[in-house]
Amino acid sequence: MAGVDGEKKSVLEMVQADGADEGCVTFVLHEEDHTLGNSLRYMVMKNLDVDFCGYSITHPSESKINFRIQTRGGVPAVEPLRRGLNELTDVCQHVLNTFQRRVTEFRSQQEDVMD
Amino acid sequence: MKTLAKMAATMSNVDEIRNRVILGEFDIKNVHTTDYPGNYPGYDDTWNLQKFQKNFRIDVVQMDETSLEFDMVGIDAAIANAFRRILLAEVPTMAVEKVLIYNNTSIIQDEILAHRLGLIPIKADPRLFEYRNAGDEEGTEIDTIQLQLKIKCTRNPRATKDSADPRELYLNHMVYSKDMKWAPIGNQADVFADANIGPVHGDILLAQLRPGQELDIVMHCVKGIGQDHAKFSPVATASYRLLPEITLMETVEGEKAERLKRCFSPGVIEVENHGGKVVAKVVNSRLDTCSREVLRHDDLKNAVKLARVRDHFIFSVESTGILAPDVLVTEAIKVLMTKCQRFLNELDSTEME
Numbered sequence: 001m002a003g004v005d006g007e008k009k010s011v012l013e014m015v016q017a018d019g020a021d022e023g024c025v026t027f028v029l030h031e032e033d034h035t036l037g038n039s040l041r042y043m044v045m046k047n048l049d050v051d052f053c054g055y056s057i058t059h060p061s062e063s064k065i066n067f068r069i070q071t072r073g074g075v076p077a078v079e080p081l082r083r084g085l086n087e088l089t090d091v092c093q094h095v096l097n098t099f100q101r102r103v104t105e106f107r108s109q110q111e112d113v114m115d
Numbered sequence: 116m117k118t119l120a121k122m123a124a125t126m127s128n129v130d131e132i133r134n135r136v137i138l139g140e141f142d143i144k145n146v147h148t149t150d151y152p153g154n155y156p157g158y159d160d161t162w163n164l165q166k167f168q169k170n171f172r173i174d175v176v177q178m179d180e181t182s183l184e185f186d187m188v189g190i191d192a193a194i195a196n197a198f199r200r201i202l203l204a205e206v207p208t209m210a211v212e213k214v215l216i217y218n219n220t221s222i223i224q225d226e227i228l229a230h231r232l233g234l235i236p237i238k239a240d241p242r243l244f245e246y247r248n249a250g251d252e253e254g255t256e257i258d259t260i261q262l263q264l265k266i267k268c269t270r271n272p273r274a275t276k277d278s279a280d281p282r283e284l285y286l287n288h289m290v291y292s293k294d295m296k297w298a299p300i301g302n303q304a305d306v307f308a309d310a311n312i313g314p315v316h317g318d319i320l321l322a323q324l325r326p327g328q329e330l331d332i333v334m335h336c337v338k339g340i341g342q343d344h345a346k347f348s349p350v351a352t353a354s355y356r357l358l359p360e361i362t363l364m365e366t367v368e369g370e371k372a373e374r375l376k377r378c379f380s381p382g383v384i385e386v387e388n389h390g391g392k393v394v395a396k397v398v399n400s401r402l403d404t405c406s407r408e409v410l411r412h413d414d415l416k417n418a419v420k421l422a423r424v425r426d427h428f429i430f431s432v433e434s435t436g437i438l439a440p441d442v443l444v445t446e447a448i449k450v451l452m453t454k455c456q457r458f459l460n461e462l463d464s465t466e467m468e
Contacts, residue, residue, distance in 0.1 A: 036451070086459070089452050089455045
């Protein structure tokens with residue numbers, strides 16, 4: 001059973017190097033892979049405040065990713081992360097709405113052909 | 116298609132780098148997405164939802180009970196690929212997880228039979244069930260479907276004397292998936308009265324028996340995802356390809372035109388008669404397999420440009436029959452939203468502390 005554990009494990013960790021400011025943070029996203037990693041990286045890199053964004057999978061047998069964000073102008077790295085997640089949600093919502101609308105349209109079109 | 120071809124011909128160098136993947140003779144150019152802010156002077160590449168919504172498009176090409184083809188245009192590969200990956204590995208289904216073998220005197224070994232049973236697609240809506248908790252051996256009506264396979268092979272008393280055909284000699288000598296019968300737990304018989312729970316396909320051969328051999332098996336189906344085991348994957352295949360774009364850079368006539376046509380998949384290039392001269396023309400580049408055969412002809416390779424449109428994904432989804440393919444895509448999109456929400460919730464809760 002992947003990811004179904006009795007105990008609640010941590011979902012997100014923040015790792016900062018000693019002396020680094022809050023604009024340079026590595027987030028550890030547990031139970032995630034390229035699926036969220038790459039799509040979130042794309043959204044975060046679209047942000048002007050972000051100087052660098054990248055992720056890596058620590059090891060094939062560990063189900064977590066290191067997600068690195070470095071910002072410009074002292075913006076806390078949590079902000080572009082939060083914004084990226086929100087924007088990705090908006091994208092999904094629009095894709096979902098469009099898909100459902102188009103499928104319904106396709107169905108009614110098919111029925112018209114049948115009649 | 117015509118407008119696209121024209122567009123590529125008149126496209127500026129920068130736009131070509133941004134929007135097309137070029138298939139060269141020895142290499143593939145412009146592989147990566149580069150439209151990030153700061154990369155191109157004069158372009159505003161910061162995220163803009165309105166702009167995305169304006170450019171985004173979905174066209175359903177073909178749809179039936181088990182397969183779906185649609186175009187998703189105006190989205191980055193990172194996100195399109197996330198949908199594809201989720202379809203393969205993270206949309207849940209129900210599958211046989213525990214096999215309780217009370218009797219198996221057939222020639223097929225217990226573990227092989229159990230594996231075969233696991234791979235049978237089970238028709239049951241996974242959205243109506245919960246995941247079973249780790250360590251839970253029993254299972255309840257909210258997380259488990261029970262199936263029973265109880266069958267015994269006997270001689271056929273009505274078989275003709277000198278028959279040698281097993282189909283005539285024996286009864287129940289072929290065990291099919293349709294012999295797996297649903298045994299409702301708790302209130303399931305009422306709740307799923309119309310659901311018709313059982314194998315999607317009744318004609319999957321599970322084992323062969325000879326007279327006297329029997330199977331007595333109870334199976335527990337649980338909810339799971341393809342990441343855990345491929346038997347939970349709801350799709351036979353889920354893939355996308357980028358829309359091919361073939362542009363003729365010069366007029367190709369006569370024998371060369373015929374040869375050019377033969378370099379591509381049927382229907383991609385046709386020859387037209389222009390006042391006694393045959394001229395090649397790109398008719399439908401979508402049909403091309405991008406074989407790059409044309410690049411082996413020295414006199415033709417500079418006459419065409421082979422490319423793919425970076426943000427035009429031709430998705431193909433084939434369901435195993437458990438859920439309709441359009442439902443699968445819908446569920447996949449919802450899974451990605453749930454992932455985002457999980458981390459947004461975590462960010463909110465850590466800020467509270």
